[in-house]
Amino acid sequence: MSKRVIALLTDFGLRDPYVGSMKGVIAGINPETRIIDITHEIDPQDILGGAFVLYHSYKYFPKGTIFCVVVDPGVGSHRRAIIAETGDYLFVAPDNGILSPVLEKENIKSLTHLTNKDYFLPFISRTFHGRDIFAPVSAHLSGGVSPQLMGETANYFNKIQIYSPNQEENLIRGRVLYRDRFGNLITDIEEKDLSGRNIACIRVSSLRDGDEIIINKINQSYSESPVGDLLAVIGSFGTLEIAVNGGSALERTGTPHPAVEVLFDRS
Amino acid sequence: MSKRVIALLTDFGLRDPYVGSMKGVIAGINPETRIIDITHEIDPQDILGGAFVLYHSYKYFPKGTIFCVVVDPGVGSHRRAIIAETGDYLFVAPDNGILSPVLEKENIKSLTHLTNKDYFLPFISRTFHGRDIFAPVSAHLSGGVSPQLMGETANYFNKIQIYSPNQEENLIRGRVLYRDRFGNLITDIEEKDLSGRNIACIRVSSLRDGDEIIINKINQSYSESPVGDLLAVIGSFGTLEIAVNGGSALERTGTPHPAVEVLFDRS
Amino acid sequence: MSKRVIALLTDFGLRDPYVGSMKGVIAGINPETRIIDITHEIDPQDILGGAFVLYHSYKYFPKGTIFCVVVDPGVGSHRRAIIAETGDYLFVAPDNGILSPVLEKENIKSLTHLTNKDYFLPFISRTFHGRDIFAPVSAHLSGGVSPQLMGETANYFNKIQIYSPNQEENLIRGRVLYRDRFGNLITDIEEKDLSGRNIACIRVSSLRDGDEIIINKINQSYSESPVGDLLAVIGSFGTLEIAVNGGSALERTGTPHPAVEVLFDRS
Numbered sequence: 001m002s003k004r005v006i007a008l009l010t011d012f013g014l015r016d017p018y019v020g021s022m023k024g025v026i027a028g029i030n031p032e033t034r035i036i037d038i039t040h041e042i043d044p045q046d047i048l049g050g051a052f053v054l055y056h057s058y059k060y061f062p063k064g065t066i067f068c069v070v071v072d073p074g075v076g077s078h079r080r081a082i083i084a085e086t087g088d089y090l091f092v093a094p095d096n097g098i099l100s101p102v103l104e105k106e107n108i109k110s111l112t113h114l115t116n117k118d119y120f121l122p123f124i125s126r127t128f129h130g131r132d133i134f135a136p137v138s139a140h141l142s143g144g145v146s147p148q149l150m151g152e153t154a155n156y157f158n159k160i161q162i163y164s165p166n167q168e169e170n171l172i173r174g175r176v177l178y179r180d181r182f183g184n185l186i187t188d189i190e191e192k193d194l195s196g197r198n199i200a201c202i203r204v205s206s207l208r209d210g211d212e213i214i215i216n217k218i219n220q221s222y223s224e225s226p227v228g229d230l231l232a233v234i235g236s237f238g239t240l241e242i243a244v245n246g247g248s249a250l251e252r253t254g255t256p257h258p259a260v261e262v263l264f265d266r267s
Numbered sequence: 268m269s270k271r272v273i274a275l276l277t278d279f280g281l282r283d284p285y286v287g288s289m290k291g292v293i294a295g296i297n298p299e300t301r302i303i304d305i306t307h308e309i310d311p312q313d314i315l316g317g318a319f320v321l322y323h324s325y326k327y328f329p330k331g332t333i334f335c336v337v338v339d340p341g342v343g344s345h346r347r348a349i350i351a352e353t354g355d356y357l358f359v360a361p362d363n364g365i366l367s368p369v370l371e372k373e374n375i376k377s378l379t380h381l382t383n384k385d386y387f388l389p390f391i392s393r394t395f396h397g398r399d400i401f402a403p404v405s406a407h408l409s410g411g412v413s414p415q416l417m418g419e420t421a422n423y424f425n426k427i428q429i430y431s432p433n434q435e436e437n438l439i440r441g442r443v444l445y446r447d448r449f450g451n452l453i454t455d456i457e458e459k460d461l462s463g464r465n466i467a468c469i470r471v472s473s474l475r476d477g478d479e480i481i482i483n484k485i486n487q488s489y490s491e492s493p494v495g496d497l498l499a500v501i502g503s504f505g506t507l508e509i510a511v512n513g514g515s516a517l518e519r520t521g522t523p524h525p526a527v528e529v530l531f532d533r534s
Numbered sequence: 535m536s537k538r539v540i541a542l543l544t545d546f547g548l549r550d551p552y553v554g555s556m557k558g559v560i561a562g563i564n565p566e567t568r569i570i571d572i573t574h575e576i577d578p579q580d581i582l583g584g585a586f587v588l589y590h591s592y593k594y595f596p597k598g599t600i601f602c603v604v605v606d607p608g609v610g611s612h613r614r615a616i617i618a619e620t621g622d623y624l625f626v627a628p629d630n631g632i633l634s635p636v637l638e639k640e641n642i643k644s645l646t647h648l649t650n651k652d653y654f655l656p657f658i659s660r661t662f663h664g665r666d667i668f669a670p671v672s673a674h675l676s677g678g679v680s681p682q683l684m685g686e687t688a689n690y691f692n693k694i695q696i697y698s699p700n701q702e703e704n705l706i707r708g709r710v711l712y713r714d715r716f717g718n719l720i721t722d723i724e725e726k727d728l729s730g731r732n733i734a735c736i737r738v739s740s741l742r743d744g745d746e747i748i749i750n751k752i753n754q755s756y757s758e759s760p761v762g763d764l765l766a767v768i769g770s771f772g773t774l775e776i777a778v779n780g781g782s783a784l785e786r787t788g789t790p791h792p793a794v795e796v797l798f799d800r801s
Contacts, residue, residue: 005561007554013448014281014548017324018503020274020305027272027303028329035303036561038554044449045513057551060665062562073513076488076500126488127451127510128503131327181547182578184661221610221660233610236552236662243661246579246607280715281548284591285770287541287572294539294570295596311716312780340780343755343767393755394718394777395770398594 004142005034007061009054010070010130011042018128022068022135025121029139036061045073047098052162052177055101056237058089068138069093070130081114081133082154083147090147092138094129097160104159115151165189170200174240174260183248187260189240194218198265202232204242207254215242222246271409272301274328276321277337277397278309285395289335289402292388296406303328312340314365319429319444322368323504325356335405336360337397348381348400349421350414357414359405361396364427371426382418432456437467441507441527450515454527456507461485465532469499471509474521482509489513538676539568541595543588544604544664545576552662556602556669559655563673570595579607581632586696586711589635590771592623602672603627604664615648615667616688617681624681626672628663631694638693649685699723704734708774708794717782721794723774728752732799736766738776741788749776756780 006026012018019040026035038057042050050071058067065088072079072094080095086106092114093099114133117124119140121132137150165188166173174189202215215232218240225231227246230253235241242249242260250256273293279285286307293302305324309317317338325334332355339346339361347362353373359381360366381400384391386407388399404417432455433440441456469482482499485507492498494513497520502508509516509527517523540560546552553574560569572591576584584605592601599622606613606628614629620640626648627633648667651658653674655666671684699722700707708723736749749766752774759765761780764787769775776783776794784790 003565005558005565007558009551009554014304014306015308016447017276017305017320018447020276020303021324021327023303024272024274024305024324024328024332027301028327031270031272031301031329034561034565036554036557037548038551038558039548041549044515053551057555057558060555060562061558062565065558074488074490077490125503125505126486126500127508131503180550180552219660221608223608223611223613233660236659236665238659241661248578281571282573282575283714284543284572284587285714287543287570288591288594290570291539291541291572291591291595291599294568295594298537298539298568298596341755341757344757346757392770392772393753393767394775398770 003032003034005036005062005065006138006142007036007038007065007067008040009038009042009050009067010040011044011046011050012040012070012130014040018130021131025131025135026139029136030143033139033142042071045071047071047073047096048160048162049178051098051101051160054098055162058102061089063088066090066092066138066141068134069098070134071098072096072129075129076126080154081129082157083112083114083137083141083150084108084157085110085147090141092134092141095158097158100157100159101162103157110147111154111157112147113151113154116149119145119150163188163190165193167193170264170266172262174262176242176257176260178237179250179256183244183250184235185242185249185253185256185258186235186237187240187242189260189262191234191238194240194262200263200265203261203263204230204253205255205259208252213253270299270301272303272329272332273405273409274303274305274332274334275307276305276309276317276334277307278311278313278317279307279337279397281307285397288398292398292402293406296403297410300406300409309338312338314338314340314363315427315429316445318365318368318427321365322429325369328356330355333357333359333405333408335401336365337401338365339363339396342396343393347421348396349424350379350381350404350408350417351375351424352377352414357408359401359408362425364425367424367426368429370424377414378421378424379414380418380421383416386412386417430455430457432460434460437531437533439529441529443509443524443527445504446517446523450511450517451502452509452516452520452523452525453502453504454507454509456527456529458501458505461507461529467530467532470528470530471497471520472526475519480520537566537568539570539596539599540672540676541570541572541599541601542574543572543576543584543601544574545578545580545584546574546604546664548574552664555665559665559669560673563670564677567673567676576605579605581605581607581630582694582696583712585632585635585694588632589696592636595623597622600624600626600672600675602668603632604668605632606630606663609663610660614688615663616691617646617648617671617675617684618642618691619644619681624675626668626675629692631692634691634693635696637691644681645688645691646681647685647688650683653679653684697722697724699727701727704798704800706796708796710776710791710794712771713784713790717778717784718769719776719783719787719790719792720769720771721774721776723794723796725768725772728774728796734797734799737795737797738764738787739793742786747787
């Protein structure tokens with residue numbers, strides 16, 4: 001049996017036995033496969049959050065990794081389940097858009113509508129296809145079964161949009177797409193949006209300290225600013241991140257979704 | 268060394284180094300064994316909750332799995348520790364009833380009172396037998412040591428009861444045994460209790476919207492009901508589950524322990 | 535490739551994809567290594583808490599374990615990163631004191647200032663050296679690369695102090711260094727500080743029930759005291775622990791940092 005990695009990304013949390021049951025199913029089908037948790041703490045049913053996290057973490061996994069992605073508010077309905085094969089990876093998920101940011105970036109080699117029950121558990125519950133469908137399918141893929149044996153070729157996948165900063169001549173209006181445990185606020189403004197331009201300032205709306213906070217430059221590190229000050233940095237997601245040295249930008253601004261605007265010098 | 272799975276189920280949480288220390292101990296004794304977490308977020312000292320979660324997840328693990336189950340309010344007292352061997356599995360736990368729902372369902376091949384200190388860590392703390400006794404014993408079992416070498420045959424195990432819906436002629440009065448991260452309320456009413464009977468309605472008591480909410484049928488999926496409506500479905504635990512499409516039944520009813528009654532048509 | 539264990543200890547939490555990305559990087563470099571989480575729930579940027587948890591858990595891991603310890607408020611600044619080699623273990627961490635309690639106890643065989651970018655990811659972010667430096671370095675170490683190839687010999691490491699009970703003739707004034715999920719309050723008073731002396735009583739300050747609570751002896755187990763009573767026990771960290779049978783000492787005293795004093799009989 002192959003030792004391919006199965007990377008799990010779900011909204012199941014770690015309190016309930018859901019993730020453990022998925023891993024039990026996988027270990028029963030392919031004892032050699034290695035399971036790595038990306039996270040299980042996507043907000044319940046937050047497809048956009050799951051898409052964002054997947055998009056920013058998948059490339060750190062080894063070639064051959066099978067991503068088993070289950071944020072599935074439509075479980076048990078007629079929503080489709082799909083397997084997407086790219087140059088380096090396989091992705092298994094409900095077809096609700098959660099894979100779309102990755103698939104629009106990658107070269108898709110095959111797309112399969114998952115229908116062959118031979119690779120599911122014998123009994124399929126109505127509410128937990130993570131355990132009954134996505135886990136066993138991922139385990140069989142890790143063992144070398146071809147996606148083409150698991151269903152029919154699909155012609156499309158559903159799409160959602162996660163990146164859309166609004167660009168004007170001397171201004172980019174960004175959004176905060178994600179806040180992490182440190183209270184860092186991660187925007188949709190990518191490093192390339194800023195390159196080769198002189199930044200006049202960054203405006204961050206705030207529910208505290210008046211309407212907005214002005215940041216004058218982009219830091220090289222958190223600790224370059226005084227402790228407690230709001231700062232901007234190109235974070236580990238490759239986008240502009242609003243943070244506080246030794247603190248939380250979420251607490252500092254009082255909101256998880258401040259408006260973030262980058263103003264450039266007129267050229 | 269064998270590659271058997273050790274499945275861990277505890278109330279230790281993931282904040283403290285307790286679970287990591289157990290895994291370190293296991294890896295030191297049997298480097299080949301595979302460790303899978305069922306969950307560590309059983310409410311502190313909640314034996315009933317641990318029993319429920321184990322009962323509903325163990326069968327998803329491969330044959331040969333060793334379940335190391337530690338919810339142990341009596342640690343350091345004279346409570347016994349036991350190993351139970353069934354047709355497919357081994358279970359290691361304090362003898363406080365946490366194994367009883369599984370053991371009453373399975374065929375017990377052997378029951379051992381765990382006393383042989385050769386298989387414990389050299390120094391036994393007074394408060395953490397998970398690390399000092401249950402982890403090393405599980406690791407030695409995974410390496411092939413016979414349970415019979417680890418203590419004397421036991422003649423009984425302590426019992427607790429988790430399933431007891433109250434059945435009358437045209438009525439089942441159930442209880443909510445578990446609520447999950449999605450706010451789904453999982454009852455003790457099993458699918459077989461309902462089969463072959465026409466359901467008139469399901470009554471769920473509520474602290475909001477008046478005294479109770481009436482549900483008219485059992486869904487095939489969450490999404491079959493309008494978003495926000497309270498619904499009933501046979502959930503992934505195999506029992507009647509009260510849920511909300513796109514929301515939380517816990518929030519909708521305002522209580523983690525509503526009364527749930529199924530009324531049948533008079534036959 | 536070697537099957538050495540990499541033990542991870544961070545403040546990254548499990549909500550974000552940070553830990554998963556680190557594991558993906560490790561699996562890509564050394565597919566055979568085994569990863570064990572100590573915990574990722576160190577309070578954000580709490581170096582002292584991380585040092586405490588490491589100090590009390592590392593000895594439960596097998597010889598050869600590589601500890602990848604990332605609590606890193608100075609990420610991206612000029613703080614150094616180090617590898618410390620002891621008789622049994624390797625430790626990789628920012629040089630902010632987090633390793634110091636362990637290194638002052640162990641015999642240091644080599645200390646390396648981590649500078650060789652050949653063992654880092656090709657692109658180093660400004661904010662996430664866990665993924666870009668500490669994970670790949672740990673993976674290369676697990677594969678057998680010598681620490682000496684990864685940088686220059688270092689002559690010192692930064693120190694912090696976690697143990698400092700104040701001892702007078704018939705009195706030890708301790709501090710609570712850690713509270714766990716059960717609300718147990720773990721002090722810095724070690725078992726050896728108490729041995730061979732007759733304890734008159736233990737005084738625990740409280741925000742409830744008057745100014746302080748008197749405990750008359752050290753228990754052998756939690757359950758030796760009546761349910762609800764504050765008690766003292768030598769806990770699993772090897773130090774005096776204040777606890778409540780069937781409850782939480784944190785809730786009982788109303789404070790995570792009560793003063794704890796042990797009074798001895800005059801000899």
